[in-house]
Amino acid sequence: MQLFWISNAVGLEETEFNYRINESLREVSEELEKQEALSKLRSHEQGKFLFLKVDTMQQIQEEFPDSGFQYRKVRKINKDQGIVEVEIIEGDDQSTSRKHIISDASNIDMIEELSLDLKTDGYGRARMEDLNALQDSALRKRLLNKTFLVSDIVKSLIEVDMSESIEDRIHMNDLDTMLSTALLSRGIKAKYEYCILDEGKNIRMASSTGKAEHEEANSFQIRLFPKDIIQDVAYLVVSFPRKTGYLLQANWLLLLMSMGFMVALAYTYYLALRTIIRQRNLSVIRNDFINNMTHELKTPISTISLAIEFLKDAGTADQNTTKRYIDMIGDENKRLAQQVEKVLKSAIWGTGDFQLKLESIDLNALLRDVYDKFEIKARERQAEFNFSSNSGGNIQGDRVHLSNMVFNLLDNALKYSKENPKIQLSFYSKQGDYIICVKDSGIGISSENQKKIFDKMYRVPTGNVHDVKGFGLGLSYIKIIAERHGGYVTVESHLGRGSTFEIHLPQQPT
Structure with missing residues (x-):
């Protein structure tokens, strides 16, 4: 259920991601076309004089102007053999300046000549009726000539230059800026690579990383200059190599x-x-x-x-x-x-709510006493029972509980052995510990049961046969007493070959 929920959430995020990418690419494609159109418009800068506002002459002030009053006169607009010439005179009667603008407009049928003169009164002011006449006449000529120029510009926008390649039409720096701006404006910060492919899927241009390879699942493409009629088809392909990681990071x-x-x-x-x-x-x-x-x-x-x-x-x-x-x-x-x-x-041992009666104990002497007492019981079973010791040491411990530990191990060795059992009781020191070892040649314990034999009330299963007496409390008691003395118990056993129990008690400084 959780996996379905996560998958559904990531799927929705991917759908939104794909939509924003496609919108960004559409914006870039439109922006490229606009930039190209503006570039062609700029090529007509020399004809901008046709857009001069003739009616921007300074308004006549009611009061007498000062001697520095100036105004603008458009003297004439001529067309001769495809060359349009405009002469502009600025100034008053004392000082004038002239400006000539020449433009190639061979395809525009313009009025051959326009000559406008303004008459001034004694104070250097133009009469209002002359200004109105000038404005009406100039406005009509301006609108007519502006229409011609716009037609020429539109014509140039749809003209096809077959020699112009896609590399000439697109500047990678501008494209990179457009693409990054469009993506960032939609909140997309994932790393990407991009390239431009022709109709045959050949790479014509690529991003600065030089990695134009892309996987279909992580790539998006859009046609560039879709309004072209004749020119070769070109595609902008944007690839997101870490798309999955980005989507997971977003969620x-x-x-x-x-x-x-x-x-x-x-x-x-x-x-x-x-x-x-x-x-x-x-x-x-x-x-x-x-x-x-x-x-x-x-x-x-x-x-x-x-x-x-x-x-x-x-x-x-x-x-x-x-x-x-x-x-x-x-x-x-x-x-x-x-x-x-x-x-x-x-029950008391399980809670640990009992006190040890500590005293100085000679372990070698204690084990010898246990051996002497248990030997009678072993002899009744015709067991081979031996004791060996190569160490001597004293510890602070509880004599009764330590004796009971050893008695329980010996009793188990005798109970879980078949005819003529062999039991070895040993005492030695090793790596800072006193070790009491009881080894038998009994039936052994499986590795599975060895993990549980120290649990309280656990007994190795024998089926419905109850030929061994006991409550399953002996080994759990041994483990508890050993731990209360700061030691531990280990067992090594194999089915049919017997068991070896070792009680490790830490040596104490004298």
């Missing part, structure tokens, strides 16, 4: 808003999709946790129920039997309490 605000809206929409969709996936995963984890917890709690509850039923039915059973069943109930009750305690502690 930058719209594009920015649209892109921002699209990014916001995509980000919202991403958040919604991520939330849905997380909710789905949490739902799967929750259901898996409930199933595991049900299995973990069902066994001790069933055992307690059976023991109670037996005691009810036994009646007069001997004391040893009764004591054995009572002890069984007590053990299963403790087991239930431990499972509930694990669930409650997981």
Whole structure:
């Protein structure tokens, strides 16, 4: 939808752009014709005397003029063998000046001679009736002669000079000025190139850049001197090589808003999709946790129920039997309490709302103690269990939580191994860290599940088979405790080949 909106907006802008370009070219074409017409008119400057206003003589003042009063007399206008001669006398009786204007007007049928004289009174003033007669007569002659001259000029405008090429008719500097003025007046500031083509599409003239090549989609053309009748056809072609970029730049605000809206929409969709996936995963984890917890709690509850039923039915059973069943109930009750305690502690670990009881701990001695206690359990599974240490170091930590971390890793190594498991517990230092390593030869973990095993309540899927006990809280607990001690946990595992867990704890200055 946004793409359609942007495309439509750019399309409208392009239509308006094309219209303004065509209007600019039309203006340039008309201006060129006007300039050529004016140029031909200027060629008749020598005949401008026919436009002299005869009635511009100074008005006669009522008062006596001073001795410097002057007026104009048109003495005569003659035509002899195609040469028009005008004699003008200016001045008074004491001083005069004469001016001769000669023009070639061989094609004008003019009155052969016009002689006008003005008579003055004793004060040097012309009589009013003489002035009126002079004006009426001169006006008629002027209008007639002006008509002849205009006809001659119009005739010259439509005359064809076959030897005049397009290069002679157009000056590139003038064309460049006209074109830039027309474009700027319509708000177009895009860079352009232009050239003049003949009817065969050959380049006759080009802009100063020398780049006359153009793409059809980004070029505009108009015929020059469209009113010519015989002369060769010429076209002005204007190309905008960066037209698309100019249009996009003209709509930058719209594009920015649209892109921002699209990014916001995509980000919202991403958040919604991520939330849905997380909710789905949490739902799967929750259901898996409930199933595991049900299995973990069902066994001790069933055992307690059976023991109670037996005691009810036994009646007069001997004391040893009764004591054995009572002890069984007590053990299963403790087991239930431990499972509930694990669930409650997981909630506390998740919020981080617990305090570490820090003390100076010899990690080598702590791991040796864990090894000794776990060896009995490993022997029951006929596991090959070894401990190695090539480092010794003390840190400030919580003894109980550090011990539980290692116990959980060893317990997982034993649970997720097949017959005759091999487990290696190691302790060493590397690059400023103390490293506790637990390596097994168990079933391994896929790369996909390795990203999730430290999430709370997550367990590697095993289908409908519940042959491994647990709530999926052990590894999340290990990660939390390691981070609270300033360290971290890594895992490297391959399906069918086993897993290696490393707890990195920073060395502390003594």
